Amino acid sequence: MSEIEGHCKVCKELCKQKCSQCKLVYYCSGEHQKDDWKNHRKNCVFYEICSNQELGRFLKAKKDLEPGEIIFVDTPLVFGPRPYKIEEGPFPCVGCSKVLLNEVHACPECGWPACNAECAGLKSPQRHGLECQILKMRPPTQNQSMYQYFRFDILILLRALFLQKSNKKKWDVLLDLEDHLDERGPNSPVYKAVQEKVSYVEENYINPLKAFEKESGQSILPQVSSDIMHKIYAILDVNATEITELLDLFILYPIASLLEHSCLPNTSQTIDNEDGYKITFRAALHIKQGDHITTTYTNILWGTQERRKHLKETKYFACSCQRCRDPTELGTFFSALICLGTTEEPCKGIQLPVNPTEDHTNWRCNKCGIKLPNKEISDFVSHLSKEVNKIIEKRPNLEELEEFLGKLDIFLHPNHYLAYTIKHTLVQLYKIDDEIEISNSFLDAKLKLCQELIDLTKKLDPGNSRLAIYLAVLLNEQLMTKFKILSRNFGDDPEETLHLKDEVLQIASESRDVLNNEKHSEAGAKLLEVINFNGIKIRNWLEEHEISTAS
Numbered sequence: 252m253s254e255i256e257g258h259c260k261v262c263k264e265l266c267k268q269k270c271s272q273c274k275l276v277y278y279c280s281g282e283h284q285k286d287d288w289k290n291h292r293k294n295c296v297f298y299e300i301c302s303n304q305e306l307g308r309f310l311k312a313k314k315d316l317e318p319g320e321i322i323f324v325d326t327p328l329v330f331g332p333r334p335y336k337i338e339e340g341p342f343p344c345v346g347c348s349k350v351l352l353n354e355v356h357a358c359p360e361c362g363w364p365a366c367n368a369e370c371a372g373l374k375s376p377q378r379h380g381l382e383c384q385i386l387k388m389r390p391p392t393q394n395q396s397m398y399q400y401f402r403f404d405i406l407i408l409l410r411a412l413f414l415q416k417s418n419k420k421k422w423d424v425l426l427d428l429e430d431h432l433d434e435r436g437p438n439s440p441v442y443k444a445v446q447e448k449v450s451y452v453e454e455n456y457i458n459p460l461k462a463f464e465k466e467s468g469q470s471i472l473p474q475v476s477s478d479i480m481h482k483i484y485a486i487l488d489v490n491a492t493e494i495t496e497l498l499d500l501f502i503l504y505p506i507a508s509l510l511e512h513s514c515l516p517n518t519s520q521t522i523d524n525e526d527g528y529k530i531t532f533r534a535a536l537h538i539k540q541g542d543h544i545t546t547t548y549t550n551i552l553w554g555t556q557e558r559r560k561h562l563k564e565t566k567y568f569a570c571s572c573q574r575c576r577d578p579t580e581l582g583t584f585f586s587a588l589i590c591l592g593t594t595e596e597p598c599k600g601i602q603l604p605v606n607p608t609e610d611h612t613n614w615r616c617n618k619c620g621i622k623l624p625n626k627e628i629s630d631f632v633s634h635l636s637k638e639v640n641k642i643i644e645k646r647p648n649l650e651e652l653e654e655f656l657g658k659l660d661i662f663l664h665p666n667h668y669l670a671y672t673i674k675h676t677l678v679q680l681y682k683i684d685d686e687i688e689i690s691n692s693f694l695d696a697k698l699k700l701c702q703e704l705i706d707l708t709k710k711l712d713p714g715n716s717r718l719a720i721y722l723a724v725l726l727n728e729q730l731m732t733k734f735k736i737l738s739r740n741f742g743d744d745p746e747e748t749l750h751l752k753d754e755v756l757q758i759a760s761e762s763r764d765v766l767n768n769e770k771h772s773e774a775g776a777k778l779l780e781v782i783n784f785n786g787i788k789i790r791n792w793l794e795e796h797e798i799s800t801a802s
């Protein structure tokens with residue numbers, strides 16, 4: 252049997268035609284494919300759901316997947332405003348969740364803030380349509396601020412509770428998601444925070460609801476116990492996907508919730524805000540049949556200790572992915588420190604964790620061998636991290652930032668994640684402006700920094716699944732620096748001109764490609780506009796100087 256032949260799933264005849272969707276099953280004819288659709292339908296996907304003791308459920312590839320290939324599209328079980336209290340700043344619209352930056356209107360039924368009394372989300376059952384009837388039941392209260400009165404953090408809970416009536420299948424799937432309730436026991440801080448919400452909901456909404464149900468004989472929401480509310484918040488914390496920018500949303504998906512975490516994920520995701528927040532997962536790297544399909548639950552621009560701590564505290568597991576296990580973090584040295592040695596003369600070796608997946612691992616210098624306890628390192632890095640946040644918040648100028656980086660350089664490996672943050676800001680402050688006199692050495696230094704950060708970003712995120720915006724910013728800076736050199740040296744050396752022209756065109760094209768999955772995000776769209784504008788500027792210049800734009 253050749254590779255392009257297989258046995259028809261129905262009659263077992265040898266044939267060449269496959270299911271055009273999953274390309275995993277052979278059918279000798281359209282008729283046999285149609286006959287089998289009822290069985291095949293649920294298996295017509297590129298992944299299988301597996302489970303083991305360590306991970307619980309996870310997804311495995313059923314076939315080899317190429318970068319960019321769609322693995323699955325998922326539709327939300329429920330979505331709503333982030334379940335954290337809003338203490339200041341604008342509210343979102345209760346109907347469509349857009350942040351209300353200008354005029355604030357109200358839902359005509361319950362009075363909650365809305366973008367417009369006609370907002371379609373006010374009536375939609377997936378949005379405000381069902382919860383509105385409960386919000387209306389609250390008795391009038393006095394002496395409460397707007398932020399105490401409009402508790403957007405409880406809306407997603409009400410929306411989830413309504414699934415038991417509006418879509419029992421989704422309700423059952425939701426309740427079957429991982430909750431880690433055992434780790435969120437009554438003494439944990441998270442339990443107390445959730446209990447505050449639950450008591451608030453009971454007092455303001457559930458008690459009036461129960462009174463109404465009793466009086467009217469209607470059953471609106473049968474399951475509203477405190478336990479079920481704790482469970483829903485736990486499920487949201489462990490599984491929900493967050494969107495920020497203009498919307499501030501938590502979205503819970505049935506399939507995406509089963510994806511395993513890795514700090515080196517092999518998928519990328521895009522969410523369609525215009526189509527009910529459908530999420531599309533694509534292969535970001537080559538995925539082989541049988542490989543686990545992974546996403547990331549944390550910030551891959553943090554060092555191993557910070558990522559693992561965050562995962563432990565919010566997702567209740569100890570990550571031991573390829574990056575976490577490697578003291579050098581895939582050769583990036585993203586958490587490495589400079590060894591200060593024991594004598595007055597620093598040894599200048601590199602301090603790395605001996606076993607990064609052990610919480611209390613010692614750190615050891617790769618040159619002098621001196622060991623330091625983890626606590627000493629993490630206290631020191633957390634102190635530096637606060638200093639970095641302070642200086643970034645201050646919106647520093649170039650000189651302040653360079654001076655600060657000079658201090659960090661004494662202690663941190665040049666690739667340390669705190670240095671990365673500073674350098675990423677710095678590279679954008681090294682302006683290449685036609686109005687300013689710029690030396691060649693300045694351009695060379697900027698190019699060197701761009702290249703250093705681009706290489707580092709690509710190592711951390713080889714599938715460009717999380718750091719696309721960071722990378723595109725760097726490529727754009729590199730593009731404009733090379734273009735400056737090209738235009739400055741034009742006429743000196745024709746061969747060099749052509750070489751630089753090719754490089755510039757290649758970088759312009761790469762920076763656009765990198766943003767492929769981000770072009771619908773606010774930041775991605777803005778950046779793409781800048782890159783396209785720069786691309787046009789460069790092409791115009793090349794044409795004016797009669798340099799072919801073909802590579």
Ligand SMILES: C[S@@+](CC[C@H](N)C(=O)[O-])C[C@H]1O[C@@H](n2cnc3c(N)ncnc32)[C@H](O)[C@@H]1O
Binds near residue numbers: 569
């Ligand atoms: C979003 S859920 C993933 C689906 C879950 N395994 C299930 O059975 O429903 C997140 C949970 O899966 C487990 N998990 C995910 N990735 C893991 C990993 N790399 N190592 C260990 N546990 C992991 C943890 O229990 C985590 O809290």
